[in-house]
Amino acid sequence: MTLEEKQAQLVGFWVDQGDEVVAPMAGEKKSTTRYDEATAHGIGHLTRVYGTRPVDPAERAAWLWGEQRRLQTETRLGIPALVHEECLTGLAAWQAATFPTPLAWGASFDPALVEETGRAIGSSMRALGIHQGLAPVLDVIRDPRWGRVDECISEDPLVVGTIGTAYVRGLQAEGVHATLKHFVGYSASKAGRNHAPVSAGTREIEDVLLPPFEMAVREGGVRSVMNSYSEIDGVPVAADPRYLTGILRERWGFDGVVVSDYFAVDFLRSMHRVAADQADAARLAISAGIDVELPSPDAYLTLAEQVRDGRLSADVLDTAVGRVLAQKEELGLLDADFDAPPPAVDLDSPAHRALARRLAEESIVLLSNDGVLPLAAGARRIAVIGPNADSSEALMGCYSFVNHVLAHHPRVPAGIALPTVLDAVRSEFPEATVGHAAGCAVEGEDRSGIADAVATASSADVAIVVVGDRAGLFGRGTVGEGNDVESLELPGVQRELVEAVVATGTPVILLAMTGRPYALDWALPDRAGAAGAVVGLGAVNSAPSPVAEQATASPARPAAVLQAFFPGEEGAPALAALLSGRVAPSGRLPVSLPRSAGAQPYSYLHPVLGGRADVTSADPTPARPFGFGLSYTTFSHSDLTAPERIAVGETLRASVRVRNTGAVAAADVVQLYAHDEVASVTRPVAQLLAFQRIALPPGAEETVVFEVPLDRLSFTGLGGERVVEPGTIRLWVGAACDDEETVAYVDIVRA
Incomplete structure (x- = not known):
């Protein structure tokens, strides 16, 4: 191989990259290299062929098969490209199933079901000629103010490692390589701010942050790892061989491929300022252990020249190229047949939806219940209120295709069925009169709709108030990548809406549909009274029931509180099934439910002095602890x-x-x-x-x-x-x- 051919195997190309912001600084970091020039000597990766814009999967597959044939016949070596996509909540492509977000995986405490979900996602990807998925995220939650909490599984490393490794096994069983993100320390950033410095000590890194990655490497046999954007104690991980080589390869024996997070190599120059130019950045990254630069050719375009002039050892380049070629061989790419693209692929089959429903049902956490739940089948008048009551976007996380990509294409339909909570309640209770009022938006200070919500609730036997987040990126939303917060109160005026509806005396079921745990202590009774009458079998009708009388006696709080972490395309029917009692809640908190932002960062894995103590007046005790969750039984x-x-x-x-x-x-x-x-x-x-x-x-x-x-x-x-x-x-x-x-x-x- 020539130096240029080797260099070409270590970069990706983002064919469809436009003005949409779907990665950090993507609008500013568009590739200046033309596609024909970038692929003249072959190419390592094709970036997000299906997942950058809404494209018909079959039509796109036909293009991809043709492009792979071109690489086989029109480049000297004939090596096809490896195709990677995001797959955190399902394949991030138009018309593909959207599963619950990883925080919901954690709430299910069900590795077997997550592995089955990984297999379903992997089968869709492999059918479309995709070889590598950029998931799972194995960052351990350290601070709920961090915007990417909804992408994480838990604050406990064992839960993260066990469930994350299950997903790896499922995806890779279908012939798609999983990619662990983000190695390592990303979630421990100061004050929960994205890309902020990390000051974690050796024990926090070794005993909390590294174990999930180690489990996925040693027990899951994962084939790819992605670096963290973070700097730890002043050294960016992308330039630190202690982690990318010393721990990952030498200590754990990882023999797969390390890919850069998008633009992370150039960030060594532009953000971390440890490199004077792109050549410096490339040399630091590849020497540390990053084999492939994603998403497009950038700093690694200097590698061939650096080998020629002696700044970079040819052995370093050859080692990275060898790993990439070994990966392509393992995936069957080197002798693949691209003559017959799939005519059609069902990316949202009944089997996919059944899995999505099961995972959603298992992930919903009942935080309190005075006996109002489950609602009786004869419920006659139900009010469904709140900014997330009739929103399909509110069901899905930041890396769902709807919120990640279709937000930039508002006229394009989702391509999959996305019933809202309002739709699902009407379906679950067909004999009931179901009223609806939004009350307020997820964000903002507009209170003009609260009066309508109060009126709607006042004429109902029970009110379901659906509040929470809207996932997005970099300021477009309340949670998601780059959407970090200083407060853990519900966004906007949603708490005021809830309190106004509770004040009507109508029993209120509060449903928090969020991507992070919020400080909901104001809505929850003390732990001793959390369950109340565990199962409320009294009919909800026009006459006040005993349950309604209990709720009226304590007008300051909802009668029941449910927590759903972005439950996906079947999340609303799953929630309705819990409301009616067809399904008993079984989710458990994978992360502590905070009492305030001022107590953060907090973890249940704290030493004695990390909890309540007589030596301080500040109390970090969470409103509900890790592992908590009620049911309709005991x-x-x-x-x-x-x-x-x-x-x-x-x-x-x-x-x-x-x-x-x-x-x-x-x-x-x-x-x-x-x-x-x-x-x-x-x-x-x-x-x-x-x-x-x-x-x-x-x-x-x-x-x-x-x-x-x-x-x-x-x-x-x-x-x-x-x-x-x-x-x-x-x-x-x-x-x-x-x-x-x-x-x-x-x-x-x-x-």
Whole structure:
């Protein structure tokens, strides 16, 4: 291969890039290289062929097959391009299914279902000639003010790693390479600001931020990794071989391809200012371990010349090229047949929608319920109120095609069915009279619609108030990439709307449809009264029911609160099924529900002094803890058993009895936590060791067994090494991280 042919394999080209802002600074960083010039010696990647503008999938596939044939026949080496797309909530393409956002994956606590979802997404991608997906995001949530929280899975590294690895397995089982994002530290930025510096210490990086990536590499066999935009302690990750080579390749044995986040190589020059020019930036990045520059040729166009003049070793270039060619060979690209493009591909099949519905149903979290839920089938007058009540966009996250791309094409239909909450309530309760009023917008100070909402609620037996976010990018929306916030109050005047409707005395079901957890303590009773009457079986009718009387007695709060993290295309029917009781809620909080922005950053993985303490008047205790979620039944957890002694290096086997003590069939998320009683460094007051979803009919009981490698209790010791220390560990199972319902103790001894 000539130097130019090698260089060409290390860059992508964004064929359709226009003025739409679908990546950071995309409007300013358009490629100045013509496509024919960029592909004269071949090309490494084709960037977002389907996912930049609304294009007919079959027509686009025909173009792509023809372009791949051209690369095979009209370039000297005949190497086809690798095609990559975004696939965080499903394939980000027109007419493709939109699944719940990753934060909803976390709320489901269901790795098997997420793996199945990954397979469905991968099958659509492979059918369209796509080889690599830019997902999953394995950033551990550290601050809910950060705009990209909806792309993340959880604040717990085990949940992130387990569910993220399941998605990797699903996608790659269909022959599409997954790409871990964003390695590493991105979510730990100061004050939750996008691209802000990271000042995380060694233990936070090693014990919290790195483990999900390690799991996906070692256990998931992921084939691609994308760098973080962040700088950690003054060194941009894109230029830091300690992470991209030392940890990723040398310590973990990763042998796949590292791709740059979009424009990240040039950002070394333009944003981080550690490179004088693009040549400097390219040399820093490829030497650190970034093999491919995305999305288009930029700094890496200097590589061939730098090898010629001796600034860059030819071995460094050859190593990156070898990895890219090995990836293409693994994907079958080097001898692929592009004679017959698919005539049509159903990207939103009934099977896709059924998966989307199941995942949405499992992800919705019931935060409080005084007995109003589930609504009786005979409900006669229902008011559906709020800015997200009749909005399909409100169901989807930042990286959904609708919010990411179609926002720039308002006259183009979504191409998939997107029933709103209002639509779904009317369908679920066909005998009811359903009124509607928006009340206010998601953003802004306009209160003129609140009076209409109050009137609509006043004439109803129950009001469903749907509030929350509108996902977008870089100021276009309330959450999403670049949409960071200083406050965790609901955007705009939505809280005023809720309080005005509650004041009518009509029982209110508050539905928060958001991309981050908001401070909803004002809408929630104390934990002791969160469940109230767990199942409200009294009919909601024109006469005040006992439930309505309870709600009227406490006019300051909604009668029930539900949290849905962007539940996707089938999210509204899933929510309606929970409202009617056809489905019992089973989601659990994958992230603490904050009490205020002033307590951030906060994690349930805090040491003793990270929680409530007598030495400070500030209380960071969340309104609802990690792992919390109610149902229409109750569960008991008892008889936690574990060995009294276990040696370092062994596997801990613990079991617990779980019983459905109510009258409704439902699923429980059984959560095993631990605390190291005395350690050489401060340890979290609670740490999730294992979890398991189980479905139980009323009165049924099951013994759940956990097999836990003791490495899950490892941490970075005083000498910087990873250790499992001898000592006493307290174990417990309960309804959330702070609920020690049944407890056991284990002594860890040296092998």
